[in-house]
Amino acid sequence: MVDISKMPGHLIRRLNQISASIFADHMARADYDFTPVQFAALSTILENPGLDQATLAGLIAYDRATMGGVIDRLEAKQLLTRSISLTDRRARQLYLTDKGRQTLAALEPLVSALQGEILQGLDDGEKEQLLGLLEKATNAGNQLSRAPLQKKRAS
C-alpha cells in the first residue's frame, strides 16, 4: 500500500498548483490577465531583444511547441512583434513593443512580491534552504525534462 501524500512527485505537483493559484490571484486582483509563462516570456525578451522562439523556449525551460501558442497570445495583445529573421528565414525574431515594456514594468514588482507568498509557512532560513535544494534538484534533473533549460552560450 503506497502513500501518495508522502511522494515527492505528489508534493511537488501540489506546491506547483499552489504557486500557480497565487500567481493567478494576484494578477486578477490587479486586473491583469497574465500567466506565469507569459510573464517569463516577456521578461526574457526584454533582456534578449531579437531572440527567436526556440532560444526563448530554451532559456526558460519550455517546450518549443507550447511557446508558439504563448507568443500568439502575447502578439494578439500587442505586447510584442514577431518578424522573420534576415539571417535565418526559418526563425522569428521577437521584440517587445512599447506597450509590452510598459506592461512588464508594471508587472515586475507584482510578481516579485507574490513569490514570498508561495513559501508562506516557512521561516526565512527554511525558505533559503528550500530554494537551495530546489536549485540543486532542478539542475541535476534538468536533462530529464522534456524541455531542459538551455543556457545562453557566451557570445
Added chain:
Amino acid sequence: MVDISKMPGHLIRRLNQISASIFADHMARADYDFTPVQFAALSTILENPGLDQATLAGLIAYDRATMGGVIDRLEAKQLLTRSISLTDRRARQLYLTDKGRQTLAALEPLVSALQGEILQGLDDGEKEQLLGLLEKATNAGNQLSRAPLQKKRAS
C-alpha cells in the same frame, strides 16, 4: 531587472516538469499508458471503494471538473466502474474492476521506484530535508490552491 531563475515559482514549475517527465518515461518504458493523476486516482479508489468523484478530487487535491475527464479515461480503459449512488442520486460511486486492481498492483512498485529519481542529485539527508520542507509549504499553502486537499473526516 528580475531574475526569473531564482524565483520559487519558476523553480517549482521546473521541478514539476522534471517529475512529470520521469513519470512518463518510466511508464512508456514499461509499456504502460498512465499519467500521475490517473495513478493517484486508482490508488485512492482502491483504498476507498465506493467514494464519489468530488470526494476523490478532494483527497488528492484535484479540481472536480478535471477529475471528471480523468475518470472518463479510466472508465474507457475498463479499470473502474461508475454507478449512481443509491443514497444520493447526484453522486457517482467509483469501484475498481479486477483489471483495475491488477493493473494498479503492477504499477505501484514502478511508481514507488521512480520517486527516487526525481530528487537525484540530492543525498539522502537533503532528500529528507526537501521532503519535509515541501510538506510544510504545501500544508501552509493548501487553502490558497484552487483544489485544496480535503482530508477524510473520521467516520
Added chain:
DNA sequence: TACTAATGATAAGTATACTTGTCAATTTTA
C-alpha cells in the same frame, strides 16, 4: 412544507504542456 442554499456532476471555453508529424531553410558531411 415551501424556499433557499448547497452539492455532485457535466459542459463549454481557455491556457498550458506535451506528442508526432510536416515543411522549409540551413548546416554538416561525404
Added chain:
DNA sequence: TAAAATTGACAAGTATACTTATCATTAGTA
C-alpha cells in the same frame, strides 16, 4: 557541391487544470 542531418516553426491530437455556467438533487431553514 550534392546528399544527409539538423533546426525553427507550425499543425493536429491528447491530457491536465482551471473558469464559469447549468442542471439535478439534496439539505437546511423559515
